[in-house]
Amino acid sequence: MKKVKELFNGKAKTVYSTEDKDKLILLFRNDTSAFDGEKIEQLDRKGMVNNRFNAFIMEKLSEAGVPTHHERILSDQESLVKCLEMLPIECVVRNIASGSLVRRLGIEDGLELNPPTFEFFLKNDELHDPMINDYHIISFNWASQDEIDKMKSLTFKVNKVLQKLFLDAGMLLVDYKLEFGRFNGQLYLGDEFTPDGCRLWDVETRKKLDKDRFRQGLGGVVEAYEEVAHRLGVELS
Numbered sequence: 001m002k003k004v005k006e007l008f009n010g011k012a013k014t015v016y017s018t019e020d021k022d023k024l025i026l027l028f029r030n031d032t033s034a035f036d037g038e039k040i041e042q043l044d045r046k047g048m049v050n051n052r053f054n055a056f057i058m059e060k061l062s063e064a065g066v067p068t069h070h071e072r073i074l075s076d077q078e079s080l081v082k083c084l085e086m087l088p089i090e091c092v093v094r095n096i097a098s099g100s101l102v103r104r105l106g107i108e109d110g111l112e113l114n115p116p117t118f119e120f121f122l123k124n125d126e127l128h129d130p131m132i133n134d135y136h137i138i139s140f141n142w143a144s145q146d147e148i149d150k151m152k153s154l155t156f157k158v159n160k161v162l163q164k165l166f167l168d169a170g171m172l173l174v175d176y177k178l179e180f181g182r183f184n185g186q187l188y189l190g191d192e193f194t195p196d197g198c199r200l201w202d203v204e205t206r207k208k209l210d211k212d213r214f215r216q217g218l219g220g221v222v223e224a225y226e227e228v229a230h231r232l233g234v235e236l237s
């Protein structure tokens with residue numbers, strides 16, 4: 001499958017159309033951004049690591065019964081996916097308090113959340129992705145009630161699968177963000193699951209193994225992503 005036209009150039013991925021109107025190609029670039037694109041750097045190998053890591057996770061989720069847009073890897077930095085009609089919504093589950101939750105509510109960083117908590121955010125860089133609730137989604141017609149229910153149940157299903165997967169490899173899944181879209185009247189998991197969009201800590205040392213290393217200038221960003229991949233048995237080039 002070949003790239004036909006560039007449709008969208010995001011902060012870390014570029015999306016291309018293909019000869020098949022139902023399929024897109026995602027190019028995982030080396031660009032790494034934080035703070036709504038204020039901090040941007042090129043990190044060698046990151047595109048390849050994220051592409052291969054994402055494919056591994058999407059396949060695990062698919063095996064567990066989560067419908068995903070992922071079809072197959074095409075090259076080191078490219079994957080073929082279904083062309084979803086994306087909802088302008090981010091779904092976040094948190095097992096441990098960190099990041100914006102800590103800043104917003106004055107919670108202690110590292111506090112275990114039992115049960116885990118769920119948040120919706122609007123995908124809008126200009127507004128810095130504000131937090132929204134179910135009523136906003138319905139009033140502004142961003143998704144239906146049925147889709148809200150599905151986003152929640154699928155995001156928690158992902159939690160069940162991935163918490164165990166990471167814990168078995170010595171890591172805590174602190175939190176993560178998912179995006180969903182429509183395809184043939186059904187909801188599918190879209191976008192990506194990589195250390196760019198989740199927090200992962202070593203279970204013993206609590207060493208950060210995710211994009212917080214980039215946000216906080218801790219260094220060793222790609223090395224940490226590669227360590228996560230290695231622990232899970234993801235094959236890298």
Ligand code: C5P
Nearest residue numbers: 098099100101175176177196197198199
């Ligand atoms: O910043 P915050 O603590 O709300 O992020 C929660 C989780 O969602 C983190 O794992 C972060 O990497 C992810 N996230 C993301 N893209 C955003 C916002 C958050 O991947 N635009």
